[in-house]
Amino acid sequence: MQKLDLKITELDNPEYSRIVDRAEKRIEEAILYAMVSDQTRNSEIEILSFPIAVMMATAANNPFLQRRYALAEAKRAYNILKQESRQKLTEVAQVFNWKMKPAKIDAATSQAAASDFATHFTNYLKNTGNLRESKWKLVNRTMRSGEVYLSKDEAARLLAEEVRAHVEKKLDLKIGFTLPEAVTKRGDRLKQLFLVKKGQMRREEMPKETTVDAFPPCISQLYNMAQTGRHISHIARFALTSFLINSGMTVENVIECFRPASDFSERMTRYQVEHIAGDRGSRTKYIPPRCDTLRTHGVCPGMDELCGKVRHPLAYYRRKLRIIKTQTPTTATRA
Amino acid sequence: MNKISTQEFIQQRFAEYYKQNLSSIQPPTTMEKREFAFLLFKERAMLRHKGFKTAEDFRDLLQNVVPSDVYFSSAYYEKPEEEMDAKGWMGADLIFDIDADHIPTPCNKQHDTWSCKNCGVTGRGTKPEKCPKCGGQKFVDVSWPCPICLGSAKEQTMKLIDVLDEDFGLSLKEMSLAFSGHRGYHVHVEKETIRTLDSIARKEIVDYVLGIGLEPAVYGFEKGEGPKLEDTGWKGRIARGTYEFLLTATQEQLEKAQLKRKTASQIIQQREEIVESWKQKGPWKTLKGIGPDSWEKIIRQAIERQSVKIDTVVTTDVHRLIRLANTLHGETGLKKIEVPVNEIEGFDPLKNAVAFRQGAMTVDVSDAPQFKLGDHVYGPYRNQRVELPTAAAILFLCKGAAKIAEETTHVP
Numbered sequence: 001m002q003k004l005d006l007k008i009t010e011l012d013n014p015e016y017s018r019i020v021d022r023a024e025k026r027i028e029e030a031i032l033y034a035m036v037s038d039q040t041r042n043s044e045i046e047i048l049s050f051p052i053a054v055m056m057a058t059a060a061n062n063p064f065l066q067r068r069y070a071l072a073e074a075k076r077a078y079n080i081l082k083q084e085s086r087q088k089l090t091e092v093a094q095v096f097n098w099k100m101k102p103a104k105i106d107a108a109t110s111q112a113a114a115s116d117f118a119t120h121f122t123n124y125l126k127n128t129g130n131l132r133e134s135k136w137k138l139v140n141r142t143m144r145s146g147e148v149y150l151s152k153d154e155a156a157r158l159l160a161e162e163v164r165a166h167v168e169k170k171l172d173l174k175i176g177f178t179l180p181e182a183v184t185k186r187g188d189r190l191k192q193l194f195l196v197k198k199g200q201m202r203r204e205e206m207p208k209e210t211t212v213d214a215f216p217p218c219i220s221q222l223y224n225m226a227q228t229g230r231h232i233s234h235i236a237r238f239a240l241t242s243f244l245i246n247s248g249m250t251v252e253n254v255i256e257c258f259r260p261a262s263d264f265s266e267r268m269t270r271y272q273v274e275h276i277a278g279d280r281g282s283r284t285k286y287i288p289p290r291c292d293t294l295r296t297h298g299v300c301p302g303m304d305e306l307c308g309k310v311r312h313p314l315a316y317y318r319r320k321l322r323i324i325k326t327q328t329p330t331t332a333t334r335a
Numbered sequence: 336m337n338k339i340s341t342q343e344f345i346q347q348r349f350a351e352y353y354k355q356n357l358s359s360i361q362p363p364t365t366m367e368k369r370e371f372a373f374l375l376f377k378e379r380a381m382l383r384h385k386g387f388k389t390a391e392d393f394r395d396l397l398q399n400v401v402p403s404d405v406y407f408s409s410a411y412y413e414k415p416e417e418e419m420d421a422k423g424w425m426g427a428d429l430i431f432d433i434d435a436d437h438i439p440t441p442c443n444k445q446h447d448t449w450s451c452k453n454c455g456v457t458g459r460g461t462k463p464e465k466c467p468k469c470g471g472q473k474f475v476d477v478s479w480p481c482p483i484c485l486g487s488a489k490e491q492t493m494k495l496i497d498v499l500d501e502d503f504g505l506s507l508k509e510m511s512l513a514f515s516g517h518r519g520y521h522v523h524v525e526k527e528t529i530r531t532l533d534s535i536a537r538k539e540i541v542d543y544v545l546g547i548g549l550e551p552a553v554y555g556f557e558k559g560e561g562p563k564l565e566d567t568g569w570k571g572r573i574a575r576g577t578y579e580f581l582l583t584a585t586q587e588q589l590e591k592a593q594l595k596r597k598t599a600s601q602i603i604q605q606r607e608e609i610v611e612s613w614k615q616k617g618p619w620k621t622l623k624g625i626g627p628d629s630w631e632k633i634i635r636q637a638i639e640r641q642s643v644k645i646d647t648v649v650t651t652d653v654h655r656l657i658r659l660a661n662t663l664h665g666e667t668g669l670k671k672i673e674v675p676v677n678e679i680e681g682f683d684p685l686k687n688a689v690a691f692r693q694g695a696m697t698v699d700v701s702d703a704p705q706f707k708l709g710d711h712v713y714g715p716y717r718n719q720r721v722e723l724p725t726a727a728a729i730l731f732l733c734k735g736a737a738k739i740a741e742e743t744t745h746v747p
Contacts, residue, residue: 078459120501124526127538136540140553146566147506230464231472235648262453262472282420296538296547297647 011052012182022049024186027057030072031065031194037189038079052183054170058185065194066171074164081156086116089155096162098123098187103149114150115142124148127161132311146173210247214320216313218294219243221301229260235289235297242288243313245277288313341732344739346376348729349663350401352690359661362393365523368411372656373402374665386415403665405657409523411530419654426530429537430657431544432649433491435484442483446704449476479733480518480667482707485684492520495643496676497546499524502568505674514684516664516671520637521657537651543569544650545640551634553700569641576637583608584636592636598629663690668729685709691725698728698737706730 011020022045039046057069093100103115120295127134140147143164188215222240244254253304254273255274290312363369371385409430414421449462453471457554462476499505502710513522542548554562554570563571589599601624658671669688686707700716710728720740731737
């Protein structure tokens with residue numbers, strides 16, 4: 001940008017319209033198709049339009065739009081990266097401060113036969129938090145002396161995660177500049193487009209009342225334990241409380257759930273429940289841990305059929321509510 | 336000598352210990368970024384959010400307050416003395432806690448006792464979920480460190496060190512290992528690149544160590560050619576675990592693993608053949624009549640045997656407080672003591688962690704199981720007055736299993 005002496009204030013200059021058009025298009029594609037097309041043949045426009053798109057997305061000031069845009073840019077990066085040479089991937093990895101090197105194949109044990117790269121487990125873990133397939137779990141990787149083995153395609157996928165984090169970080173910065181009106185207008189248009197699109201996406205409001213019959217097995221078990229006054233571990237208590245709050249139960253009713261415990265203290269319970277509901281402290285409303293976290297801490301009692309299709313207890317609940325609704329068109333049983 | 340309470344007496348002994356051993360109490364690395372916390376004798380209250388710039392300041396407080404337990408945060412904070420939300424988390428060391436409480440042990444914890452707070456019924460072993468008599472759920476429980484429990488914890492710790500070294504490539508310099516002062520061991524990993532791992536990343540490390548979510552198919556089982564004993568990572572662990580299970584399991588254990596009775600007897604009859612065939616041709620194809628279902632069960636057992644029984648909550652918590660080395664454990668009067676990683680095998684916690692090495696005293700013991708400390712075995716005692724070396728007496732007092740005898744005079 002500096003080299004071309006491109007100034008933000010000149011962005012509405014017709015000379016730059018192709019760049020600004022492409023920037024807008026990038027976000028539009030992200031909104032509509034959750035991806036950004038690869039138009040690398042116009043490399044100059046492609047490169048210059050990126051920071052402008054970032055500015056537009058920042059100006060749109062909508063965290064959901066921004067996250068969607070970052071994800072779309074990451075997908076684009078993945079599609080490009082997976083076709084690059086090993087040398088190129090290694091260079092990109094270096095940009096993100098990775099220790100990544102070609103995998104040494106150990107002939108004696110054919111350890112890493114299908115692997116192209118080895119990278120440190122910390123680089124690996126920092127970029128797999130959002131990846132849910134079981135093949136990404138560290139326990140399912142060949143690891144030796146701190147190095148995780150990756151195929152070229154997998155390396156591209158993890159580097160794309162770095163791109164996503166990078167874009168998200170850029171979007172998170174406060175706006176320290178004023179965009180020309182023509183550009184701001186485009187930003188506004190994109191925001192409108194996003195809101196329309198989002199309205200079309202299935203958006204389900206949680207019903208006001210909690211439906212016990214729709215609880216996943218873990219919550220159902222914990223709920224029964226609470227009702228019968230059994231001891232519940234700290235993390236399980238957190239899971240149950242945050243679940244009930246998110247299912248629409250009032251703080252008062254959640255507190256009542258814990259009353260049967262022999263060591264029940266209304267003051268302590270209220271403090272904890274209000275904290276989780278976001279009425280205290282950091283004002284964050286907490287959501288329950290994901291399924292795999294509950295599994296790690298031994299809270300998952302085993303999965304039923306529907307569990308296999310979701311990764312979060314609340315996702316289970318929403319789906320089950322839908323199923324119950326279709327099965328009994330009249331009012332479902334409620335607690 | 337004026338009459339003093341047992342608690343005051345313990346605190347006085349702790350004060351003496353800290354006075355005499357002050358220079359051995361080293362604050363952790365980067366102390367100015369850590370939160371410190373002290374459990375007070377008085378009302379068992381926790382003094383939290385303390386920060387120190389120098390070792391002297393820290394030792395001054397230690398001597399003035401004489402807490403029952405001393406902790407520091409695994410986390411680094413911009414402002415350690417602020418409330419949690421305002422501390423400014425910068426990162427955290429990676430901590431593993433192995434406690435006999437999380438491991439099934441051959442002693443079945445028969446030395447532990449519990450009593451129901453509601454009806455007073457008492458029992459031995461791990462406390463039940465519900466009182467068998469009145470259904471109450473609140474208990475007073477006393478757990479004792481025993482050589483068998485501690486042996487199991489040590490075995491798990493050695494397995495953990497093995498995983499951290501071979502799989503995670505952590506050097507002995509990056510790990511510090513310590514006996515906790517009660518029933519287990521702590522492994523503390525300090526390494527720049529690990530500090531910023533979030534809770535989700537640490538959960539993956541926990542799952543790796545415990546073998547949670549492990550899919551044997553990933554390691555090539557579906558193709559009929561499994562891992563070899565010498566393979567690294569979980570691949571080799573599955574192979575070694577399977578090998579060990581098939582070679583040593585009794586009929587009962589095999590059936591407990593839900594293998595059919597017939598399959599179980601077949602394995603027992605074929606043990607020798609399995610080993611031979613394994614050496615010659617590798618695993619899996621060698622057993623007639625053992626289908627994929629049976630293999631799956633065998634492999635699950637192998638994973639279970641190879642997994643390291645760590646406390647999952649400690650490792651995933653990025654704000655955890657940990658006991659400081661060379662400070663006393665309020666429940667035992669033993670000290671948390673660091674053990675060089677390569678000396679763990681010969682380490683005897685009930686000898687090396689003894690803090691009070693001199694003197695003897697008389698105490699009234701209400702109930703204590705047979706107990707080993709140093710080279711001696713004590714007890715069991717029930718409602719009797721005994722003269723004991725200071726360390727053993729303090730342990731009973733800390734456990735609430737004894738009171739100081741009224742005419743006691745402490746012999747320093």
